[in-house]
Amino acid sequence: MAKYLVTGGAGFIGSHLVKTLVGRGDEVRVLDNFETGKRSNLVEVEGQIELREVDLRDAGGVREACEGVDYVLHEAALPSVPRSVKEPRPSHETNVDGTFNVLEGARLAGVKRVVYAASSSAYGNQPGFPRVETMRPQPVSPYAVQKLTGELYMQSYWQVYGLETVCLRYFNIFGPCQDPSSTYSGVMAKFAMQMLCGEQPTIFGDGEQGRDFTYIDNVVSANLLAMKAPATFVAGRVFNIACGERHTLNETYSGLARLLSYALPAQYGPEREGDVRDSLAEVSAARAAFGYEPQIDFAEGLRRTVDWYRQKYAPREEQT
Numbered sequence: 335m336a337k338y339l340v341t342g343g344a345g346f347i348g349s350h351l352v353k354t355l356v357g358r359g360d361e362v363r364v365l366d367n368f369e370t371g372k373r374s375n376l377v378e379v380e381g382q383i384e385l386r387e388v389d390l391r392d393a394g395g396v397r398e399a400c401e402g403v404d405y406v407l408h409e410a411a412l413p414s415v416p417r418s419v420k421e422p423r424p425s426h427e428t429n430v431d432g433t434f435n436v437l438e439g440a441r442l443a444g445v446k447r448v449v450y451a452a453s454s455s456a457y458g459n460q461p462g463f464p465r466v467e468t469m470r471p472q473p474v475s476p477y478a479v480q481k482l483t484g485e486l487y488m489q490s491y492w493q494v495y496g497l498e499t500v501c502l503r504y505f506n507i508f509g510p511c512q513d514p515s516s517t518y519s520g521v522m523a524k525f526a527m528q529m530l531c532g533e534q535p536t537i538f539g540d541g542e543q544g545r546d547f548t549y550i551d552n553v554v555s556a557n558l559l560a561m562k563a564p565a566t567f568v569a570g571r572v573f574n575i576a577c578g579e580r581h582t583l584n585e586t587y588s589g590l591a592r593l594l595s596y597a598l599p600a601q602y603g604p605e606r607e608g609d610v611r612d613s614l615a616e617v618s619a620a621r622a623a624f625g626y627e628p629q630i631d632f633a634e635g636l637r638r639t640v641d642w643y644r645q646k647y648a649p650r651e652e653q654t
């Protein structure tokens with residue numbers, strides 16, 4: 335039985351990873367400071383995991399959390415473009431210094447492999463779709479620069495110290511447990527909750543910007559596959575993790591509205607600074623290296639997500 339450390343394990347993606355690992359009998363330690371994550375995301379595994387309330391910026395705490403661990407899934411971050419534009423310093427300290435602390439902790443503890451939650455924002459607004467890992471990164475926002483810096487650190491630790499690291503560039507992940515309540519929440523979670531509460535969602539920009547929306551189960555399987563693949567195929571490398579489909583925000587809005595029988599049209603606001611216009615990924619590198627295959631497509635992911643938000647946020651009388 336392997337021992338895993340999941341940083342950001344109380345967050346959206348981290349908590350799905352934790353529940354899957356526990357479900358298959360692995361030992362799991364979670365490190366989180368609950369900045370954006372929630373204890374409620376981990377209720378199903380309460381008593382079955384070791385939970386450490388530690389801030390990534392606390393180098394000593396992170397180092398201790400790495401002790402005795404075989405594998406690290408590094409998900410903790412302040413994961414928002416607009417937040418990084420508004421307040422770049424806390425994002426930088428968590429996303430860059432925090433990632434450095436994880437690598438140092440993992441190196442000193444003799445961890446076997448670190449899989450890092452990288453971001454498609456690294457590609458920026460350059461021409462050329464789909465995005466391929468060989469393209470030169472052109473990050474726009476502070477967040478994108480921070481996540482790319484993490485990738486470079488991951489690659490350095492493989493080359494210099496032989497610590498096996500794998501970077502997975504996630505493309506707009508969505509699904510159950512994504513927090514809909516913050517100004518910085520992902521668009522899918524936010525729209526679903528607003529529609530359920532009878533509020534009118536706002537699309538920033540003209541809504542024709544495209545995203546390679548990727549259902550959470552695909553990301554979980556990518557992490558598990560990348561964790562066990564032979565080092566010769568994955569160590570020191572970067573892989574896109576997506577569905578390989580492009581859907582506009584207008585299309586996403588209509589899909590959610592249809593599933594939720596919501597009649598109002600979207601409101602439109604100004605484009606947000608630092609946002610990329612479009613994203614669409616080529617996933618053949620991950621397929622070739624560790625057999626990644628997106629199992630749940632956009633339409634099915636949307637249905638599952640809506641079912642979950644409906645259960646959680648629909649007014650009481652509708653649920654009875």
Ligand SMILES: NC(=O)c1ccc[n+]([C@@H]2O[C@H](COP(=O)([O-])OP(=O)(O)OC[C@H]3O[C@@H](n4cnc5c(N)ncnc54)[C@H](O)[C@@H]3O)[C@@H](O)[C@H]2O)c1
Nearest residue numbers: 342344345346347367368369370371390410411413451507
């Ligand atoms: N959701 C996406 O579409 C997406 C896309 C690309 C990359 N990512 C990356 O995936 C990872 C997980 O994202 P998510 O969507 O689950 O976000 P999330 O906000 O739900 O999870 C992040 C977790 O990190 C924790 N955290 C934040 N600052 C911390 C700190 N200083 N110390 C300890 N813990 C801290 C939060 O409390 C939270 O539990 C992030 O690294 C993010 O950059 C996400």
